[in-house]
Amino acid sequence: MSFVIATSVEEALAALANGASPIAGGTDLVVGARHGKFELPPELVAIDRIEALATIEIGADSMRIGSGVTHATLMADPAIVGSYTAVADAAALVGSPATRNVGTIGGNIMNASPAMDTGAPLVVLGASVELARVGSSRVVPIGDLWSGPGQTTASADELCTAVLVPSRPAASGTAYVRLEYRRAMEIAVVGAAAAVELADDGSISAVAVALSAVAPTIISIEIEPADVERGSVAEAASQQCSPITDLRASDRYRRHCVGVIASRAVDAAARRAAGESIAVPVNRALGIGAA
Amino acid sequence: MSEIYELRVNGVDYPVTADANRNLSGVLRDELGLTGTKEGCDDCECGACMVLLDGQPINSCSYLAAQAQGREISTVEGLMDRDEMHPLQTNILECGGVQCGFCTPGMLMSAHALLERTPEPSLEEIKVGLSGNLCRCTGYGTIFEAVAAASKVEKVEP
Incomplete structure (x- = not known):
């Protein structure tokens, strides 16, 4: 067993x-x-003191979020809360203050849990992941990163160094809502992120929805603005998922609830797109989770 | 293979010789004799092991001790000022926020970090600040009261 702290x-x-x-x-x-899920790897390199990984850089047409940025930073950073609100909604729901102080966005996505909170928001935002190895690096769309529960397409010598998120159009909003049985130290029973863009007349011109904890990985669903107008977001989400039964919920309950949660996420994203201020995390405004 | 390093706990540097896979709560308790920090679930759920790392609460049961080198670790043993209890300690006793006492060191450390960051927290802020700490005895109300009362104690400049 060896342990090195990289700078x-x-x-x-x-x-x-x-x-x-x-x-x-x-x-x-x-x-x-x-x-006891697995053995600790025999050789570890600590990456939490690498300053280059802990920065958020705002570019002309995208934001670069270092993989070492913690959930505590994500939920409070004005640029994240302002432009990528769903990411802040998600980060604010992770674990407890202690978890959020040391847990990172890179760790969350590379751990590849289908119940992760930051994944669905990053999918609807069209994010990409930067993977580096000695001598080279590549950028992959985040949807191509996950290959199954706890599995990624990254090789063992690749390090996730950053998440790249495109800039948002002006009249747009995002939200991440999850079903939870309690307000802390909870894992998503199901979750949904939505991104909504509005046309000049206030109608919805674009919508994207991604779901947590209802498939082997985070999934993006096929949905059109017309589905929102028809009120069929819930139906679309419930039909397109493939949940399992486990300790937290049955497959039937998940399939039903993900529809409810997805339509609430779309509604909250649309309200934010229209300029309404809904505090992070949106779960509290919606009264989800026992008091 | 054992690693040799130093841990700075409550302002004191301790030499440590321990395997790299040892957790911080185990090293604090078994190697340094600082048994104020408790180990409850050993699964990052209950918060009995809460210590501060550079002023921020972490679950020391699930944090590698070797990863804490070079950082400031604060444990419940460091709350007292010589014989003087910290206002959080006097208030948690006065409000009846201690029953079995197992969660108390972790509660105190989360509350301490909260008050350093937010000197006059709302009830909601207190609840969020303590949301990683479970108590099976009190029902929490008296602990929230104690934190609120401690926040109103006049701060004395050192």
């Missing part, structure tokens, strides 16, 4: 090339290992 991306990539596994907050890795 630069290059140092971390060199360690990965030699077989080490990355650790940031450890909120999935250490918890899973102590719980």
Whole structure:
């Protein structure tokens, strides 16, 4: 067992090339290992002190969110809350203050849980993921990153260094809503993110919806503005998912509830697009989760 | 193979020799003798192990001790000022916020971090600040009262 603290991306990539596994907050890795899900990797490289990974850079047509940015930062950063509100909604629901202080966006997406909270918002925002290895890096659409529960298409020597999110049009809004049985230390029973764009006359010109915890990975569903007008968002979401039964809910309950949650997410995103201010996380405004 | 490093806890540097896979709560309790920090669920759920890392609450049961080197670790042992209890400690006793006491060190550390960041929290802010700490005895009301009361204690400049 060896443990190295990297202070630069290059140092971390060199360690990965030699077989080490990355650790940031450890909120999935250490918890899973102590719980007996898997053994802690024999060689670890800590990436939480690499400043280059902990920055948010606003570019002309996109934002670059370093993979080491914590949930605590995501839920409070004015640029994230302003432009990518669904990401802040999601980050604010993760675990507890302790989880959010050390848990990172890179860890959340690379852990590849189908119940992750930041994944669905990033899908509706059209985000991409930057994967680096010694000597090269590539950018993959986030939907192509996940290949199954806990599995990604990244190779073991690749490090997620950033999430790239395109800029949003002016009259647009996003929201992430999840069904939860309690307000802290909870994992999504089901979740839905929505992104809505409005035309000049206030009608919905574009809509995107992605779902959590109802398929082997986060899924994007096929949906049109006409579905929103017809009130058939719930039906579309329920039809296009493939949930399982587990400790938290049955497949039937998930299939029904994801429709309800998806239509609430679209509604909240549309209200935000129209200029209404709904505080992060939108779950509280909607009264979801026991008091 | 054991790692040799230092941990700075409550302002004191401790030499540590421990395997790299050891968790912080285990090293604090078993190697440094700081048994104020409790281990409840060992699964990042209950908050009994809450300590502060550079002032922010973390679950020390699920944090590798070696990863805390070079950071400031604060535990419940550091709350007292010599013989003087911290206002959070006096208030949690006065309000009846301690029954079995197992959650208390973690509660105090989460509350301490909250008050450092938000000196006069609303009830909702107190609830969110303590949302990673479970208590099976009190029903929480008396703990919320204690944090609110401690926030009103006049701060004395050191």
